[in-house]
Amino acid sequence: MAEQQQEVDLLNRDPNSLNSTTQVAFEDVLAEPDGTHSIDCVWSNSYKCFTCGKNCCYKLMSTLCGICIALYWGCEFAMITFEMVWCCTPALKVHSIMLGICQRFLGSCIQCCLAPLCETMGLCFSNITISKK
Structure with a gap:
């Protein structure tokens, strides 16, 4: 199945409000x-200098580093996805199968050995009566 190319929203660049804590305006810093x-x-x-300095610095830093950092994070999340799909999920399935067998084995042992003992002890203790005088 071919992957559909999504268009980038150039107006709303933080639709999930991931960086709402970094929205800093002049009034949030100086008063x-x-x-x-x-x-x-x-x-x-001061307002003009603050706003211009913040915008120019951000644009310069994002121009110099943004593409490389985006490439790094894309590769990082690709590696995490690869590890989950090809390593972790199959390993969890193997452990689930193996532990399921152990659970059935231990359950059978408990039913054969411990259950009769507990049932016998229950019968012994069920004949105890307490009377108040």
Whole structure:
């Protein structure tokens, strides 16, 4: 079966809100309390510098490293999937089969040896009566 190529959503780049904790705006980092305000031009230019610096730095870092890091993580998750499909799941199936046989064997031993003993002890103790005087 051919794999369908999905289109990348260029507008909503975090549809599952994985990085909601890193959404940082100027107002989340810098704030002046009432009664302590800088000059208006300093505040407005600080906003512009913060926003421009954050955006430029992020775009530069993602341009330099983003493709390589995406390739690394793609390979990492491919290896994890490969390991699960070809190693872990079959090994779990083998253990499940082998332990199922052990469970049946031990169950038979308990039924043959321990069950009659417990039944006998139960019969012995069932004849005990307690009376209050």
